[in-house]
Amino acid sequence: MLDKSVRWMTLEELERHLWQAADILRGHVDAGKFKDYIFALLFYRRLCDVWDEEFEVLLAETGDREEAADPDEHRFHVPPQHHWTAVRKHSTQIGQHLNNAFAAIEDANLRLRGVFGDVDFANQERFPDARLEKLLAHFEKHRLRNRDVPPDMLGDAYMYLIEQFAEGAGKKGGEFYTPRQVVKLIVECLDPQPGMSIYDPTCGSGGMLLEAVQHLKHKGQDPRSLSLYGQEKELDTWAIAQINLFLHDIDDAFIGKGDTILDPKRYDPRAQEFTPGVGAYDRVMANPPFSQKVWGHEVWVNGDPFGRDVYGVPPKGYGDLAFVQHMIASLKDDGMLGVVVPHGVLFRGGAEGRIREGMLKADIIEAVIGLAPNLFYGAGIPAAILIVRKAKPAERKGKVLVINGDATFTSGKAQNHLTDANVRMLTDAFHGFVDIEKLARVVPVVEIAANGFNLNISRYVQTGADAEAVDVAAEVAKLHDLIAKRDEAEAVMFGHLKRLGYVE
Amino acid sequence: MSSEVPKGWLPAKLGEIAALSGGTTPSKSNGAYWTHGTVPWATPSDVTSLPLGQTRIATTEAQVSERALKECSLKLNPPNTVLMTSRATIGYAVINDMPMATNQGFLNFACSSDCVPEFLCHWLNAKRDLLTAAAGGSTFKELSRGTAKLLPILLPPVDEQRRIAEVLRSVDEAILANRASIMHMSRVRAATLHAAFEESAWEPVKLGDLGRWSSGGTPPKADQSLWNGDVPWICPRDMKSPVVTRAESTVAEKAIGGACKMVPNGTLLLVVRGMILAKAIPTATTAMAATYNQDIKAFHPNGRAIPKFVQLCLQHQEHGLLKQVNTATHGTKKLDAHTIAEVEVPLPDLPTQIELSQTITDMDLAMVRSGEEHIRLVRMKAALQSDLLFGHVRVPA
Numbered sequence: 001m002l003d004k005s006v007r008w009m010t011l012e013e014l015e016r017h018l019w020q021a022a023d024i025l026r027g028h029v030d031a032g033k034f035k036d037y038i039f040a041l042l043f044y045r046r047l048c049d050v051w052d053e054e055f056e057v058l059l060a061e062t063g064d065r066e067e068a069a070d071p072d073e074h075r076f077h078v079p080p081q082h083h084w085t086a087v088r089k090h091s092t093q094i095g096q097h098l099n100n101a102f103a104a105i106e107d108a109n110l111r112l113r114g115v116f117g118d119v120d121f122a123n124q125e126r127f128p129d130a131r132l133e134k135l136l137a138h139f140e141k142h143r144l145r146n147r148d149v150p151p152d153m154l155g156d157a158y159m160y161l162i163e164q165f166a167e168g169a170g171k172k173g174g175e176f177y178t179p180r181q182v183v184k185l186i187v188e189c190l191d192p193q194p195g196m197s198i199y200d201p202t203c204g205s206g207g208m209l210l211e212a213v214q215h216l217k218h219k220g221q222d223p224r225s226l227s228l229y230g231q232e233k234e235l236d237t238w239a240i241a242q243i244n245l246f247l248h249d250i251d252d253a254f255i256g257k258g259d260t261i262l263d264p265k266r267y268d269p270r271a272q273e274f275t276p277g278v279g280a281y282d283r284v285m286a287n288p289p290f291s292q293k294v295w296g297h298e299v300w301v302n303g304d305p306f307g308r309d310v311y312g313v314p315p316k317g318y319g320d321l322a323f324v325q326h327m328i329a330s331l332k333d334d335g336m337l338g339v340v341v342p343h344g345v346l347f348r349g350g351a352e353g354r355i356r357e358g359m360l361k362a363d364i365i366e367a368v369i370g371l372a373p374n375l376f377y378g379a380g381i382p383a384a385i386l387i388v389r390k391a392k393p394a395e396r397k398g399k400v401l402v403i404n405g406d407a408t409f410t411s412g413k414a415q416n417h418l419t420d421a422n423v424r425m426l427t428d429a430f431h432g433f434v435d436i437e438k439l440a441r442v443v444p445v446v447e448i449a450a451n452g453f454n455l456n457i458s459r460y461v462q463t464g465a466d467a468e469a470v471d472v473a474a475e476v477a478k479l480h481d482l483i484a485k486r487d488e489a490e491a492v493m494f495g496h497l498k499r500l501g502y503v504e
Numbered sequence: 505m506s507s508e509v510p511k512g513w514l515p516a517k518l519g520e521i522a523a524l525s526g527g528t529t530p531s532k533s534n535g536a537y538w539t540h541g542t543v544p545w546a547t548p549s550d551v552t553s554l555p556l557g558q559t560r561i562a563t564t565e566a567q568v569s570e571r572a573l574k575e576c577s578l579k580l581n582p583p584n585t586v587l588m589t590s591r592a593t594i595g596y597a598v599i600n601d602m603p604m605a606t607n608q609g610f611l612n613f614a615c616s617s618d619c620v621p622e623f624l625c626h627w628l629n630a631k632r633d634l635l636t637a638a639a640g641g642s643t644f645k646e647l648s649r650g651t652a653k654l655l656p657i658l659l660p661p662v663d664e665q666r667r668i669a670e671v672l673r674s675v676d677e678a679i680l681a682n683r684a685s686i687m688h689m690s691r692v693r694a695a696t697l698h699a700a701f702e703e704s705a706w707e708p709v710k711l712g713d714l715g716r717w718s719s720g721g722t723p724p725k726a727d728q729s730l731w732n733g734d735v736p737w738i739c740p741r742d743m744k745s746p747v748v749t750r751a752e753s754t755v756a757e758k759a760i761g762g763a764c765k766m767v768p769n770g771t772l773l774l775v776v777r778g779m780i781l782a783k784a785i786p787t788a789t790t791a792m793a794a795t796y797n798q799d800i801k802a803f804h805p806n807g808r809a810i811p812k813f814v815q816l817c818l819q820h821q822e823h824g825l826l827k828q829v830n831t832a833t834h835g836t837k838k839l840d841a842h843t844i845a846e847v848e849v850p851l852p853d854l855p856t857q858i859e860l861s862q863t864i865t866d867m868d869l870a871m872v873r874s875g876e877e878h879i880r881l882v883r884m885k886a887a888l889q890s891d892l893l894f895g896h897v898r899v900p901a
Contacts, residue, residue: 291710315707344848349705373827382824416827456702472695479688486681493674497888500671500897 008150009142015160017142018042024135028126035161036236040102040119041135042157043243046144047105048084051076053145076246077108087136094132095121111246115239158205158240178207178287178340179375181418182385186285186338187211188427189367189387194225196282201260201326203230206241206253208285213250228253229267229281231260260288261296261322264306278306278329284337288323290383291342295319311358315351318344325355328364328388336366336389343370343382346455357453360400360445364388367401367430370457372409374416382406384457387430396433400448403429403440404461438463510895513660519653522586522613522624525579526649527606530572541567543580544604548589551596556882557679559625561587562601578605579612584621586613588628590647594639595632597625611652620662622669623893627657630889658895667899668892675885682881686874693867697820700860706852712845714814715805717774720796721763723755730759735766736794740775743788743800746815746868748773755795765802768793772803772811774818774844781829781837785822787815801844809849813857816864817849 021041022034029037051074058068071077080086082101090097102116121127142148150156192198192212200208209230213223228250232238238257245253256265256274266277297316300309308329314321320341327337345352346368359365367387376383405426409416418426429440441461451459497503509515518524527546530537544564554561573580580603581587588597591609599621606612613628615621628635638655639647660668711717720738723730733756742751760766767773767790775786777799789811796802803811818825828843851857891897 318708344708347702348708348850350707353705373824452703454703472692472699475688475692475695479685479692482681482685482688486678486685489674489678489681493678496671496674500899502888 009144009148009153011156011160013142014149014153014157017138018157018160021135021138024131024138028131035158036117036119037121038161039158039236039240040116041098041139042144043115043154044098044102044105045084045139046149046154046243047076048078049144049148050146051078051083053147076112077105079104079108088140091133092129094129094136095123095127098122098132111242114235115242117236117239154205154240154244158237178204179417180207180211181420181423182287182340182371182375182383183208183211185369185418185423185426186340186385187215188423189369189385189430190283190285190336190338192216192226192283194221197227197229198283198285199229199279199281199330200286201231201264201284201330202286202288202323203232203241203255204234204237204287206230206244206255208287209241209250209253210244212283212285224250224252226250226252229256229279230254231256231258231265233257233259259296260326261319262299264326278308278326280332280335281330282332282335284327284330284335285339286323286327287340288320290320291317291344292319293317295322311355311362312351314355318348318352320345321352321355324386324388328359328390331388331390334391336387339386339388340371340383341386343384343457345386346384346457353453356455359388360448360453360455363392363397363445364390365400365455366392366396367403367433368455368457369403369405369426369430370461371405372407372416372418375409375418376415398445399442400445400455401430401433401440402443402455402457402460404438404457404463406458407463408439509658510660510898512664513658513895516618516657516659517653518613518655518657520616521619521657521659522615524649524653525581525612525614526590527608527610527612528576528578529607530568530576530578537569537572537576538566539569541569541572543568543570543573544600544602545578546587546600546604546606546610548591548593548596548607548609551587551589551598552593554598555680555683557676557683557885559598559622559629559673559676560601561598561604564604568605573605580605581612581614584615586615586621586625586628588613588635590639590652591641592644592646594645594647595628595635597628599625611647611649618659618662620665620669622673623660623665626669626672626889627893630886630893660895663901664899667901671892671899672885672889675881675888679878679881679885682874682878686871686878689867689871689874693864693871696860696863696867697816701817701820701850704850704852706850708848709808709851710845711814711847711849714809714849714851715803717801717803717841717844718765719763719776719798720765720800720802721798723759723764730756733757733759735760736792737764738773738790738794738796738800740778740780740786740797740799743773743775743786746788746819747791748788748794749791751794760795763798764795766793766795767802767804770811772805772815773800774803774839775799776801776839776841776844777832777836779837781826781839783826785818785825785829785839787818789815801841809851810854810857810861812861812865814849816861818847821847 018038021038025034025037054074055068058073059065062068067073082104087097087101098121106112106114106116121132186208192215194216198209198212203209209228212226216223216226228245230241232241232255235257238255241255245255254267256267258265264276264278265274266279268275297313300313300322303309308325310328311325324339324341327339331337365386366389369385371383371385373382403426408422408425410419410422429436433442435441439461443460448455494503532538545566545568546561546564547566550561550564568578572578581600582603583600585600586597587600587606588595588611589609590611613624615624635647636645638651639645733754735755735757736751737753737755738748738751739753742748755764769790769792771790773788773790773796775781780786803814805811829837829839832838892899
């Protein structure tokens, strides 16, 4: 009955679909608000489609329509009178019916509380019935069941809407969308196993957590055995993460709201709610905002109340190492973390230098993977991945694997990207943990110490793209030598010229 | 110029003082002639790519096999043969240090005991114009062996040839040594910047926090009265050196205003749009008050950094910045304002900035001086060649 041949909708198709939806609203709604309305409808549509998908499966199994519609058989409840098809039967007051449906769905599902935000379709002037009729008809052109769309499709859709209709094109206060292949690279390195707890402290729309799900699926393991945890500050994004995980049949997924550094949340399974605190997980991964200016320095400077400032307090305008230390604090003793950081974290001095030194001395940095430039949407800054493990395997102790991926990419029109082959090359290098010419080198921590705990990747592995002389004193000495030789050559020349009567 | 024969010198023809031979290209389709070849085989570009002042050649880009020598009647020239290009580019002569074959673009002179190879080599290089004029050919200009053999030369006694060659060699060596020091100065410069920016513990600051960047503009072209005034109007093409001293175009004072902004002397400019961004990120500081066009952004520092220091930092990061250049829909390359604002500058205190900027400025000045010296040496060599090689000035024993 399930048609495996159904093809996933491409991102281009999805984008065109949403662009056309925006066309219907254009001129009637403030462009900055497009994304809220479109997203609410998109989500509503998707929820109803997934419900229908479940219904179809249940019906095929039981042959009983009533049983297939039984709320107890579904992961979430869509009250029948608020289902898309029911709302579509109304030709007047459509906006009010939509509002009611959103409220009813949120009420019926604890975990969906707040996901529709505060959109209001009831304004008759802005949304006359004819216009809503057109809009809803448009959303019926594509079905959005789990088998129609790729896993993080709503995340992609949301990024697209922000990109098109929000200020600052794709960038929200220094927060960047993490390209799927970079996420994949981290997940492949951390290789989560069935039954593990996985945590993303800045989870955005939940892309990393979902990738862990995909990772298990690909290996033929049961992703439902995972427990997923996340925290997200932006409410819109939190809602998407919530929806994304919810729709992927992951019941053990809990996304807290709030600022990870100032207000860390830990899920309390008995109380079934988040309480302030730092948890302990098997795998921790994140792409925290790069060099966040306001991150909570004023609090940490007097000591982090949650005790995460083990290696020191990061500088005021650079929150990177606060996030990294939060992640370290969130690791089980045998846990492992992967985090995307800007290159500066690897070599900047001052407070960051001291924190880096502490981490290296504690021997918890297992690998540094430098990524090619221009991979991140809206951010050309080169980034790197840090892999941290509190208890490294014996043969990796006292060593850091440095991988230089500066040349491992495929160039695209506006930005570069990683192909599956690129990702494989980097993950193989990580798991191999051996020297590979122009790509990877196992560097003893003592060597890094001798370099003043500088982890600048090109210092240890040169891809040949930009090898440069660094020993100024030696170069200056050579220059003195060359100038002396030149003066000598000129003296010989002037000697001849003098003899010939050209001089004086 | 006197046509008299200097005392003790003998008129001769090139064919009388050296045995001339040519070269050839073994068939490229025969792998046996080329794979694992060990015999140096020169083409004209092996010679023309040598730095000025270098008259010896030891290696070549391509090698042929021993078998090619045997089967293609390819002559192997013993060391101290004068190899001269004779086709298309004519009259570039060098002396081989290693046994070497050549392609068909050469005439090779095996000197008799009356002729010192170094002397002949200088003579041929000095007579490049004459040799080119003597060349015939329709597709390529080519100096044939027959013509070359008949060209006249005034030949000093062997001892004097040696002395002349020695004087000229001293100039060549000064040129080469000066060149080596210039090349190394740029290495020292790069190393100094590398040490400053990559290995210091200076706190990184985003460029966007150091000041404001504003775009320039173009006054309406249709309004003649706005153009050709007293105010320099800088375009990317004016930014070929790190300091802009003049602009090709000027605007009238009344054109200033709106998008066409005026910046003071010492302002840092950065090219943010144009195809040049595919290979370089030009920056320059102005040596005068000026206006500038929309492809350029000017830096208005807020006092935390001096423009010259920021310029050095941008120069140093050029390689990385190039990778962040975007392509606009119509294909033009551009650097986004956002990208520029996010560039990280390791920022020391102002005195340190000034010191580093001054050091680099001094290095740049030293390089300019050495560059000028190079030009003077080359000119002097040309004058000296004509004096010595043709007997106007004699080199005593």
